[in-house]
Amino acid sequence: MNDIYTVPELYDAFHGNKIDDIPFLLAQAEKSKGPDVLELAAGTGRLAIPLIQAGFTYTGIELSPSYAQWARDKLTKRKLSGKIITGDMRSFSLDKKFDFIFVGFNSFLHLGTDQDALQCLEHIKKHLKPDGRFLVDIFVPNPDHLYRDPEKFYPVMSFEHPQGGECRIVEKTRYDSAAEILHVEWYFYRDEASSPDIYSFDMRMVYPDTFDRLITDAGLVIQEKLGNYDGSPLEPESPLQITIGCL
Ligand SMILES: C[S@@+](CC[C@H](N)C(=O)[O-])C[C@H]1O[C@@H](n2cnc3c(N)ncnc32)[C@H](O)[C@@H]1O
Structure with a gap:
């Protein structure tokens, strides 16, 4: 990651x-x-x-x-x-x-x-x-985002990848309510056949x-x-x- x-x-x-x-x-x-x-x-x-x-x-x-x-x-x-x-x-x-x-x-x-x-x-x-x-x-903070299924993927956006072609981002999120931290993983798909590039970041709610x-x-x-x-x-x-x- x-x-x-x-x-x-x-x-x-x-x-x-x-x-x-x-x-x-x-x-x-x-x-x-x-x-x-x-x-x-x-x-x-x-x-x-x-x-x-x-x-x-x-x-x-x-x-x-x-x-x-x-x-x-x-x-x-x-x-x-x-x-x-x-x-x-x-x-x-x-x-x-x-x-x-x-x-x-x-x-x-x-x-x-x-x-x-x-x-x-x-x-x-x-x-x-x-x-x-x-x-x-x-x-x-939006409770609809915080309390969703941490195993499910949700669409984020599509954009023109700097190396060419359309890229689609989907995300998985997990909310740690004790720490008030939302852990976010973004999956970048440049084509559906190959594995995605995965990036992560955390945000405090x-x-x-x-x-x-x-x-x-x-x-x-x-x-x-x-x-x-x-x-x-x-x-x-x-x-x-x-x-x-x-x-
Ligand atoms: C959502 S981006 C916003 C960047 C820019 N302000 C903008 O509006 O496009 C968040 C930025 O915060 C930076 N960042 C995170 N923690 C930081 C810290 N402790 N000190 C300085 N920059 C930090 C990240 O590296 C990233 O560039």
């Missing part, structure tokens, strides 16, 4: 059409008091590129060395001047503070325990300017009340809780919980 965050060209291929968060994040960055933006878990630079193109001074931190290098190469190719640092969002130290720090597209759910989450939030706190703002975008407690425990302040990229407030049926806050 492979770590999903080792093959950046594959990530860009299967998340190529994930663009619905971009206008929202640009608008949120615009609301900040200055141009200095820090993204934690920057991935392959999917969000770095539009932010730099919009004129922000961008720094990204990314755990996977291959993803970070891929993102740097993308910026170089486009002659864009952002900084991508290989590092851990739980333990980084930069000689700069930021107007806007964000963790996009569910990346915060890769922090598997309260301790990991608090370490990340404490580092956000250390790196915010006095009137800076932070944003964390995660989904609201964080309910809105847990997230609020973590923010309070970290000594940060919540300003707004949104339920989607259209700016609607968080409600019981909202698919997302987007928390915006400050020092």
Whole structure:
């Protein structure tokens, strides 16, 4: 089984059409008091590129060395001047503070325990300017997904594989309710006759009340809780919980 965050060209291929968060994040960055933006878990630079193109001074931190290098190469190719640092969002130290720090597209759910989450939030706190703002975008756990048959395969998506041809992803998931961790296995089928490439990842299921407690425990302040990229407030049926806050 492979770590999903080792093959950046594959990530860009299967998340190529994930663009619905971009206008929202640009608008949120615009609301900040200055141009200095820090993204934690920057991935392959999917969000770095539009932010730099919009004129922000961008720094990204990314755990996977291959993803970070891929993102740097993308910026170089486009002659864009952002900084991508290989590092851990739980333990980084930069000689700069930021107007806007964000963790996009569910990346915060890769922090598997309260301790990991608090370490990340404490580092956000250390790196915010006095009137800076932070944003964390995660989904609201969906019990229909958590409590399904762990032996069954469920469709995820089809996409154009970077090495050519259509690729189909199906998944198996197993929820450890004591640890609140969803273990996910993605099976990539390039043709039905050969065996699939299998990748795995874990996500912590964080309910809105847990997230609020973590923010309070970290000594940060919540300003707004949104339920989607259209700016609607968080409600019981909202698919997302987007928390915006400050020092
Ligand atoms: C769903 S991807 C999101 C990437 C990018 N932010 C985007 O929106 O496309 C999650 C990313 O989190 C990174 N990641 C996981 N744990 C991390 C950690 N402790 N510190 C920094 N990055 C981490 C993974 O390597 C992966 O690139």
